[in-house]
Each structure stands twice: as structure tokens, then as C-alpha cells.
Amino acid sequence: MSAEWRKRLSTGGMRCVAILLFLAIWFIVSIGNAHWWKFFNPVLLPTPTEVVKAGIEAWQSGELQDNILASMARVIQGFAIAAIAGVAVGLAVGTWRPLERLVEPMIELLRPIPPLAFLPMMVLWFGIGEMSKIAFIAYAAFFPVFTTTVEGIKYVDPVLLRAASSLGASRADLFRHVVLPAATPSIITGLRLGFGLSFFVIVAAEFIAADSGLGYMINDARTFFMVSQMLLGAVVIGLIGFGVNILLRSLEGWLLRWRVATRG
Amino acid sequence: MDAMLAEAPAAATDSRRVKISIRGAEKRFGDMVALKGVDLDLYENSFTCLLGPSGCGKSTLLNMIAGFTQPTAGQVLVDGKAVQGPSADRGVVFQEYALFPWRTAIDNVAFGPMLKGMPKAQQREIAKRYLAMVGLAGHEGKYPGNLSGGMKQRVAIARALANDPSVLLMDEPFGALDAQTRETLQEEMLRIWEHERKTVVFVTHSISEAIFLADRIVVMATKPGAVKQVFDLDLPRPRERSESGFVRLEKEIKLLVRAEVQKLGVI
Numbered sequence A: 001m002s003a004e005w006r007k008r009l010s011t012g013g014m015r016c017v018a019i020l021l022f023l024a025i026w027f028i029v030s031i032g033n034a035h036w037w038k039f040f041n042p043v044l045l046p047t048p049t050e051v052v053k054a055g056i057e058a059w060q061s062g063e064l065q066d067n068i069l070a071s072m073a074r075v076i077q078g079f080a081i082a083a084i085a086g087v088a089v090g091l092a093v094g095t096w097r098p099l100e101r102l103v104e105p106m107i108e109l110l111r112p113i114p115p116l117a118f119l120p121m122m123v124l125w126f127g128i129g130e131m132s133k134i135a136f137i138a139y140a141a142f143f144p145v146f147t148t149t150v151e152g153i154k155y156v157d158p159v160l161l162r163a164a165s166s167l168g169a170s171r172a173d174l175f176r177h178v179v180l181p182a183a184t185p186s187i188i189t190g191l192r193l194g195f196g197l198s199f200f201v202i203v204a205a206e207f208i209a210a211d212s213g214l215g216y217m218i219n220d221a222r223t224f225f226m227v228s229q230m231l232l233g234a235v236v237i238g239l240i241g242f243g244v245n246i247l248l249r250s251l252e253g254w255l256l257r258w259r260v261a262t263r264g
Numbered sequence B: 001m002d003a004m005l006a007e008a009p010a011a012a013t014d015s016r017r018v019k020i021s022i023r024g025a026e027k028r029f030g031d032m033v034a035l036k037g038v039d040l041d042l043y044e045n046s047f048t049c050l051l052g053p054s055g056c057g058k059s060t061l062l063n064m065i066a067g068f069t070q071p072t073a074g075q076v077l078v079d080g081k082a083v084q085g086p087s088a089d090r091g092v093v094f095q096e097y098a099l100f101p102w103r104t105a106i107d108n109v110a111f112g113p114m115l116k117g118m119p120k121a122q123q124r125e126i127a128k129r130y131l132a133m134v135g136l137a138g139h140e141g142k143y144p145g146n147l148s149g150g151m152k153q154r155v156a157i158a159r160a161l162a163n164d165p166s167v168l169l170m171d172e173p174f175g176a177l178d179a180q181t182r183e184t185l186q187e188e189m190l191r192i193w194e195h196e197r198k199t200v201v202f203v204t205h206s207i208s209e210a211i212f213l214a215d216r217i218v219v220m221a222t223k224p225g226a227v228k229q230v231f232d233l234d235l236p237r238p239r240e241r242s243e244s245g246f247v248r249l250e251k252e253i254k255l256l257v258r259a260e261v262q263k264l265g266v267i
């Protein structure tokens, strides 16, 4: 037990050291360039402390919170639509063969096209307001959720279906008590990928068409050459993504606690 | 086939009810004949072992009784009715355990009672009782991933029994277990069977396992799969593997099975 804790502490320690080292290099390059080397215009790379200062200012003006909220609201709404649609369509396609033959080619046709290619069109269709961003996120996040749901259902161990039907399970029982729980790990993976993707595309969408949000904040700072604020946007996105991922992973760990047992 | 059958006391067989009746059953997979002309009557509460080399159609026959597959010709009757599909009255135990990994041991065993719509407390009470019967009291809350192979198979047996089926079908249930666990489970299987009295059909590769367990051994032929010879055993229980009657029968069946293996050529 204590050995395990020591190991955990040391990996945690290593991580802190890595992060500090990264910040130190950033700091040295920035300061060193500004005062001694003068390789590039110092405005191009502010120090970490300047970014923190920009963050405090943006927080005090309330602008940072507003932008975070705007982005998060879009991500959550868009992702919710993608999650519901992806799981529902995935379940239907995974269980009903004729539907699979109909839907699969369409999906295969659309999937290789980067969702960004459709963004300008979505702005035309849904306008510059919230609708276009939500629709765009929903579209982009739909694919991973859908595909993993279908996969999860397809690869249910047939012997489990036999076991359940020999215990008296009807078709509905099989779906509810075998197919669904067996596909859950795969569905959860899809949801996590989908959420990551939502986060990924919202910034791009806000570059192009928005008057709020973290992507907008970065792009707006660019026009005024406020590099600290641009970096601030990136750092905040990184921190939120990191936090959300930890949250989703612990949710996953709880939902799939039986799987942890299998591994251990 | 007839020599040993004739030795069985006629009066005893007459008084017993036929539970499973297989009549001219045949199974083809495309052009391949997996099973041909199988005729078998299995009595209520009997313990039958299907024995034979790999590929002789043991699982196919068992799956037809379970209702997972239909014969391409002939009939499989249980209680005089043709088998249409799987049913809660025919429990199945699989070689690969087939436990639901997302359910704890007790929730696996409670699966059948749950499907029947029993109240939660009753489900748990039944599941607990059967887990105790297979020697797993105290392991109720464990997930299958945390159980050994032998424990998993005990859970699977408890799960099948908790549904109180009249027929218990077992496809090489102890095939993946080590020799010690296997012998322990064989003994416990007999104890449970004597207590619960089900009609058991048990597939195995192991001749000594079959002789240890069965009242009737069906030795199967290969290419095509068919019934080669039926042995009705009257060795008293508990059977001792070193007894002369046991050893003699083992030798006899070994010769039969070897002949079938040779038909397969190199494996």
C-alpha cells in the first residue's frame, strides 16, 4: 500500500516537474528574447506572468467569464443533441439490419469530409446566432457517438445472448439486459470522443462566426494584436478540456466499475 | 449399440417417462452434414453424457435441444412438444461461462428470477440460496472479472439452477478448468443433481468424466456425426475411478473413441 502511494506520489511529482519545466522554458525564451537575444519582436511571445495578468484583467472586467459561459453553453447544447441523436440512431441501426444497409453508405459518404467544410454553409442556413454553432457542433460530434454505438452493439458476445435467451429473455429483454449493457463501454468511449470533438470545433466556429466565446476572444485579440489575451484563450480552453476529461473519466470509471475488476 | 441397452432392466426403463426425444434428427451446414439420423430417448431425471471427438456434433445436438438451432430434418421433442426456441425450462451452462460481466455474482444468478418479474427481495433470496449451494456464499457481491474459472462456472451453474428448469444442458462445462477443480466440481455436480433432480445432458471430451457422472453415455461417431453406441451404466455411486468396472468401461469406450478419431485422420 505505502509502496503504491509512493509510486503515485512520484508520478504526480514528475508531472509537476514537467509542467514547471515547460513554464520555465517559456519564461526564459520570452524574457531572454526581450532583453538579450532579440530574435523576434517581444510582443509576439509574452511571458506566462503576462498571460496570468491578462487573465486577471479579463476576469475583473467579467469578459472572461462571459466568453467561457458562451462557449460552454454552445458545446453542451450541441453535444447533447449529438449524444442523443448518435446513440438513438446508432441503437436503431445496430439492431435493425435493413436500416443499417440504408444508413451506413450515407454515413460513410459524409464522414471523411471535415465538418469544418460545412461551417460556412451552416452560417448561411442558420445565421450568425447561436443556432449555427450548436448545429455545427452537433453535426461534428454525431459521428464518433454514432459509430461507436453501432460497433458496441455489433460486437456483443453471441454466447451472452444465448445465455440470456436460455434463461427466458424475450427480444426486448435481450436488448435491455444484454445488448445495452454490453455496448455501454463502447458508447461511453464515443461520448468522450464526441465531447472532445465538440470542444475542438467550437473554437474554429467562433473564429469565423461569433461575437462571444473563447474562440471569438482569441480572434478578436488578434485584430488588436493582444498576444497575451490570445494565449489566455488557449490556456483557458486547455484547462477546461483537462477538467472535463477528468470528470468524464471518473464518470466512466464509476459506470464501468465491473470492467476495472476485469483488468485488475 | 444394442448389447448394452439390452442389459438395462426393462421394467425400470418402462416405468420412467421420456423427457427428451430425438427422432431422426439431422443437421446440415450447407453441404456439410454435421449430424445424421440421431435417435435418442432420454428419461426424466436421467444424467446423460455425450462423448466423442471434436467435430462429431455434440454441441450441435445440445444446441438443438436448447433451441438455439433447428434440425434440418427430423424432430427434437421435450415433454412431447417440438422445440421451437430457447426456453427458461431448459437451462444451459456453457464452456466459456457466459456470465454477464457487468452483473455481480448474485445479480447473475438472479437474472432468471428477475425476468420472471419476481419481487427484488425474492430474487435475491433465491440467488443467495443457489450461490450457497454451489459453495459461493460470501462471494455474492463480486464481479465475474474477480472470480477464478472454477468460481465462474459455479456461478453459471447456480444461475441455470436458480431458474428451476427441468432440463439442464451443459456443453463441456468443466473443459477449461484444471484437473483438481474439475474433479471437485464433478462431485458437486452429482450432489446437486441428486438433490435437484433435473434431466441433465452433459457434453464432454473426457471418458472418465462421463463414466464418473452419467447413467447413460452416448458415444458419437464422426463424419458424419451420429450416435455410435449407447451405454447404460449401473455402477453404484459414488464411483471410484480405480474400480475394476470403471476401468473396464473406460478401456472399452477409449477404443471406440479412438476408432472415431482415426477416421478424422491427422488432427
Ligand SMILES: Nc1ncnc2c1ncn2[C@@H]1O[C@H](COP(=O)(O)OP(=O)(O)OP(=O)(O)O)[C@@H](O)[C@H]1O
Residues within 6 Å of the ligand: B029, B034, B052, B053, B054, B055, B056, B057, B058, B059, B060, B061, B225
Ligand atoms: N454454424 C455452423 N456453420 C457451419 N458449420 C458448423 C456450424 N456449427 C458447427 N459446424 C460444424 O459442424 C460440425 C460439428 O460441430 P460441433 O460444434 O457440434 O462439434 P463438437 O462435437 O461440439 O466439437 P467440439 O468437441 O470441438 O466442441 C463441425 O464440423 C463444425 O465445423
Ligand SMILES: [Mg+2]
Residues within 6 Å of the ligand: B058, B059, B060, B171
Ligand atoms: Mg462443442
